[in-house]
Amino acid sequence: MRLVRYTYPSQRTFAPASAFSRTPWLGLENEIARLFDSAVADTAPARFSGSFPVDVYQDKENAYVRAELPGVNRDAINLEVSDGVLTLEASRKQGEGESPETVTFKRTLNLSDEVQGDQIRATYENGVLTVTLPRKEAAKPKKINIQVG
Amino acid sequence: MTVRLPGVAKDGLDISAENGELTITGKRTWSAPDAWTPVYRESNDVSYQLTLRHESVINIDQAKADLRDGILTLTLPKNETVKPRKIAIA
Numbered sequence: 001m002r003l004v005r006y007t008y009p010s011q012r013t014f015a016p017a018s019a020f021s022r023t024p025w026l027g028l029e030n031e032i033a034r035l036f037d038s039a040v041a042d043t044a045p046a047r048f049s050g051s052f053p054v055d056v057y058q059d060k061e062n063a064y065v066r067a068e069l070p071g072v073n074r075d076a077i078n079l080e081v082s083d084g085v086l087t088l089e090a091s092r093k094q095g096e097g098e099s100p101e102t103v104t105f106k107r108t109l110n111l112s113d114e115v116q117g118d119q120i121r122a123t124y125e126n127g128v129l130t131v132t133l134p135r136k137e138a139a140k141p142k143k144i145n146i147q148v149g
Numbered sequence: 150m151t152v153r154l155p156g157v158a159k160d161g162l163d164i165s166a167e168n169g170e171l172t173i174t175g176k177r178t179w180s181a182p183d184a185w186t187p188v189y190r191e192s193n194d195v196s197y198q199l200t201l202r203h204e205s206v207i208n209i210d211q212a213k214a215d216l217r218d219g220i221l222t223l224t225l226p227k228n229e230t231v232k233p234r235k236i237a238i239a
Contacts, residue, residue, distance in 0.1 A: 004170060004200040008153075053191035059184040068155035068192055070219030126178065127155035127219015 063133040070127035081117045155219035166209040173199040
């Protein structure tokens with residue numbers, strides 16, 4: 001079998017697949033992308049070497065961390081909060097038969113003081129881990145009614 | 150064959166075979182609710198796409214697919230005609 005096209009959207013994919021496919025420059029673009037990747041490999045989080053993409057969102061009530069961790073067993077996910085640092089750790093068994101290896105992924109995120117460390121919840125669905133970090137009551141935006149007399 | 154497709158649910162996945170090419174397209178099923186403000190992004194909302202040319206060495210009719218926890222496992226049996234065969238010498 002031969003690979004014709006592969007789009008794995010990570011932070012490195014800046015344009016939608018349709019923009020680049022079927023152009024005569026595809027080979028050149030791939031080459032340039034490869035050169036860029038090797039040049040920035042030290043600064044950008046590597047895709048498959050112990051790291052994984054993380055998104056952070058927030059709304060009025062909570063902050064949310066979404067991590068792409070495909071094929072990880074729920075038991076193999078560890079969340080830890082200490083001193084305002086959230087540690088996401090997961091491991092996946094790779095390879096079958098004689099030499100299965102366990103790959104461990106780890107990322108740490110600094111939390112703001114607003115987060116209630118003891119109220120953190122997490123769900124895992126379709127290979128994506130979602131961590132809900134509730135904000136402290138005092139940190140939530142409040143509406144104050146002012147009587148104008 | 151295994152393909153990593155985090156964030157793709159069964160209904161966002163499309164596997165098609167045409168003209169000797171096998172195409173796997175995975176749309177992300179999840180999108181942030183309106184109230185959520187992105188603070189920091191590393192992932193992308195663009196669909197996954199993988200196209201492989203198989204030159205009829207595999208039997209597409211017998212292919213099996215299984216999507217679990219963001220990993221797609223495709224079982225593509227080889228065509229009978231291309232399997233290595235031992236020929237006994239009479």
